[in-house]
Amino acid sequence: MEQKIKNLIKDALKNLNIEVSNILLEHPEDLTYGDYSTNVALAIAKNIGEKPKHLAEKIAKELKRLNIDATIEKFEVAGAGFINFYLSRKFFSGSVEEILNKGFDVGKNKILAGKKIMVEYTDPNPFKPFHIGHLMTNAIGESLARILEHSGADISRANYYGDVGLHVAKAIYGLLKDTDLQNKAGSHNEQASNIGKAYVLGAEVYESNDFAKKEIDEINKKIYARSNKEINDIYDWGYKVTMEAFEDLYKMLGTKFDFYFPESQMAPIGEDIVRANIGKIFDESDGAIVFKAEKYDPKLHTRVFITSQGLPTYETKEFGLTEEKFKTNPSMNLSITVTANEQADYMKVVIKAISLINPEHEKKMLHITHGMMRLEGGKMSSRRGNVITGESLIRDTIALVKEKMDTRNLDEAEKNKIAEAVSVAAIKYSILRSQIGSGIVYDVEKSVSIEGDSGPYLQYSYARANSVLEKAQKQNILPDFEKLPEEIFEIEKLLYRFPKVVLRSSSLYEPHHIANYLIEIARAYNSFYGNNLIVSKDDPISSYKVALTYAFTFVMKTGLYLLGIEAPQKM
RNA sequence: GCUCCUGUAGUUCAACGGAUAGAAUGCAAGAUUGCGGAUCUUGUGAUCCAAGUUCGAUUCUUGGCAGGAGCACCA
Numbered sequence: 001m002e003q004k005i006k007n008l009i010k011d012a013l014k015n016l017n018i019e020v021s022n023i024l025l026e027h028p029e030d031l032t033y034g035d036y037s038t039n040v041a042l043a044i045a046k047n048i049g050e051k052p053k054h055l056a057e058k059i060a061k062e063l064k065r066l067n068i069d070a071t072i073e074k075f076e077v078a079g080a081g082f083i084n085f086y087l088s089r090k091f092f093s094g095s096v097e098e099i100l101n102k103g104f105d106v107g108k109n110k111i112l113a114g115k116k117i118m119v120e121y122t123d124p125n126p127f128k129p130f131h132i133g134h135l136m137t138n139a140i141g142e143s144l145a146r147i148l149e150h151s152g153a154d155i156s157r158a159n160y161y162g163d164v165g166l167h168v169a170k171a172i173y174g175l176l177k178d179t180d181l182q183n184k185a186g187s188h189n190e191q192a193s194n195i196g197k198a199y200v201l202g203a204e205v206y207e208s209n210d211f212a213k214k215e216i217d218e219i220n221k222k223i224y225a226r227s228n229k230e231i232n233d234i235y236d237w238g239y240k241v242t243m244e245a246f247e248d249l250y251k252m253l254g255t256k257f258d259f260y261f262p263e264s265q266m267a268p269i270g271e272d273i274v275r276a277n278i279g280k281i282f283d284e285s286d287g288a289i290v291f292k293a294e295k296y297d298p299k300l301h302t303r304v305f306i307t308s309q310g311l312p313t314y315e316t317k318e319f320g321l322t323e324e325k326f327k328t329n330p331s332m333n334l335s336i337t338v339t340a341n342e343q344a345d346y347m348k349v350v351i352k353a354i355s356l357i358n359p360e361h362e363k364k365m366l367h368i369t370h371g372m373m374r375l376e377g378g379k380m381s382s383r384r385g386n387v388i389t390g391e392s393l394i395r396d397t398i399a400l401v402k403e404k405m406d407t408r409n410l411d412e413a414e415k416n417k418i419a420e421a422v423s424v425a426a427i428k429y430s431i432l433r434s435q436i437g438s439g440i441v442y443d444v445e446k447s448v449s450i451e452g453d454s455g456p457y458l459q460y461s462y463a464r465a466n467s468v469l470e471k472a473q474k475q476n477i478l479p480d481f482e483k484l485p486e487e488i489f490e491i492e493k494l495l496y497r498f499p500k501v502v503l504r505s506s507s508l509y510e511p512h513h514i515a516n517y518l519i520e521i522a523r524a525y526n527s528f529y530g531n532n533l534i535v536s537k538d539d540p541i542s543s544y545k546v547a548l549t550y551a552f553t554f555v556m557k558t559g560l561y562l563l564g565i566e567a568p569q570k571m
Numbered sequence: 572g573c574u575c576c577u578g579u580a581g582u583u584c585a586a587c588g589g590a591u592a593g594a595a596u597g598c599a600a601g602a603u604u605g606c607g608g609a610u611c612u613u614g615u616g617a618u619c620c621a622a623g624u625u626c627g628a629u630u631c632u633u634g635g636c637a638g639g640a641g642c643a644c645c646a
Contacts, residue, residue: 438639
């Protein structure tokens with residue numbers, strides 16, 4: 001449709017002997033301005049030396065002479081020189097029919113067809129708590145992965161985790177000091193939670209107590225060397241249960257990773273590359289191997305790649321990770337890493353270094369950063385340990401959802417499943433509703449109690465539409481396009497725009513456009529629902545309203561899927 | 572001190588350089604003998620400041636002010 005209108009405008013301009021390479025056609029924000037709008041007259045008026053409005057009138061006149069089919073109801077000149085197009089009843093019923101044909105494939109496009117893209121996100125470390133920052137990265141990464149997939153990309157999901165390092169030593173120190181925390185009686189979630197506590201304990205004394213600090217450094221060396229049986233046993237157990245606990249969370253959050261990259265294996269790969277380039281790209285400074293990025297870009301800074309003690313830093317490991325990613329996926333077109341924005345500058349330095357060694361890799365790397373997730377009450381730092389864990393946040397949210405739920409025809413298992421889906425929706429929607437760059441303040445109470453701008457509201461709209469369809473099925477009213485209403489409902493004017501919203505989210509790597517769009521269609525559908533009796537034997541257009549309801553459910557469920565949110569039939 | 576990000580209704584967020592700056596929530600008023608009241612309808616209310624570019628700036632540029640993040644052996 002869009003192309004059709006563009007061609008029409010092009011033809012009209014040609015008749016006026018005007019050549020324009022790029023015609024901007026957009027959906028006006030305000031539906032009263034029509035379904036499509038172009039500003040060509042405004043854009044070219046100056047070059048041609050005419051008043052925009054006058055030129056718009058001329059173009060409109062020319063459009064009128066062209067053969068326009070029945071999908072366009074009318075068009076008119078408005079404002080400073082816009083030409084607005086109003087689509088017809090026929091177009092909208094056709095678009096609803098198209099959505100029904102596509103089903104859950106609605107909104108798919110092929111702009112990334114044939115592209116292999118890896119998305120790395122979440123990245124929690126074994127032995128450390130999975131905190132709400134990980135939850136945020138996961139929500140964003142999973143949504144991006146699904147959106148890009150919907151655009152035809154061949155997506156793989158990757159997880160990078162610190163299986164060795166000081167944080168492990170801190171946790172093991174804690175476990176050695178407080179052996180109760182080694183209790184293996186509970187579920188792996190409970191055991192992982194104890195290990196998290198042990199980490200907090202170790203992290204605290206590392207800062208405050210020099211003696212403990214030395215002890216932890218010793219443990220760290222023993223972990224690397226695997227020289228102590230007791231430490232090895234604790235390590236193997238702790239590694240296993242914390243990783244298992246993460247998998248439980250991923251399952252609940254709807255993520256399945258294809259690749260796991262452990263830091264311990266990335267480090268030597270990176271170290272080889274760094275050491276091979278000392279004197280060329282890397283310099284020695286105070287006994288450490290550093291990269292002076294400011295030599296190449298004044299906005300960057302120097303970072304240590306190998307410490308004066310000879311240990312590779314995170315920078316070097318990232319180097320190895322990049323190498324490994326491209327090695328395991330030779331034909332990869334793009335490697336996306338999602339992290340919090342505190343790593344933005346650090347990553348720029350690393351990527352700069354990579355560009356000097358392997359410019360091909362650098363061109364295919366994209367770092368997407370997001371703001372902090374905060375709760376009422378301020379800061380959190382995983383190093384200091386005063387964190388809110390992802391699991392506790394979900395648990396608290398579930399408790400609140402259960403209080404609010406209408407439990408009439410549900411058994412306990414079903415109820416739990418739905419409460420879980422609603423809670424995950426509440427959290428994910430709070431994260432994905434706004435631009436990912438800036439931080440969010442998450443208020444558990446509000447995320448579920450807010451009406452009208454929340455994940456649960458979207459799910460509720462979907463579930464209610466499903467009830468309508470159930471009733472229609474019972475009365476044997478099937479979707480049909482024979483008899484059409486005269487009125488064009490707002491919901492119809494929004495539903496056909498879904499593919500364009502997906503396209504936008506996908507090309508800008510911004511999930512929030514979909515979140516905002518879903519709120520719009522939920523509101524429009526609820527309004528339609530409130531003002532119309534949809535299922536009615538006596539109403540000749542009931543079949544069309546049922547078709548419209550089906551279309552809404554397809555778009556809503558697909559949209560929620562792209563945000564990583566489940567849409568239960570009932571709730 | 573330097574670098575990056577963000578400043579929009581009371582609050583939380585939108586707006587590919589375009590029209591009367593959209594929603595949600597809050598507040599005020601109203602609807603429901605129908606399909607799920609976690610609903611619907613109406614009203615209320617905002618671009619941090621100052622210059623510049625442009626036919627047109629919330630958007631781009633510069634300078635302030637305010638908040639967040641980062642800046643050498645942590646990740």
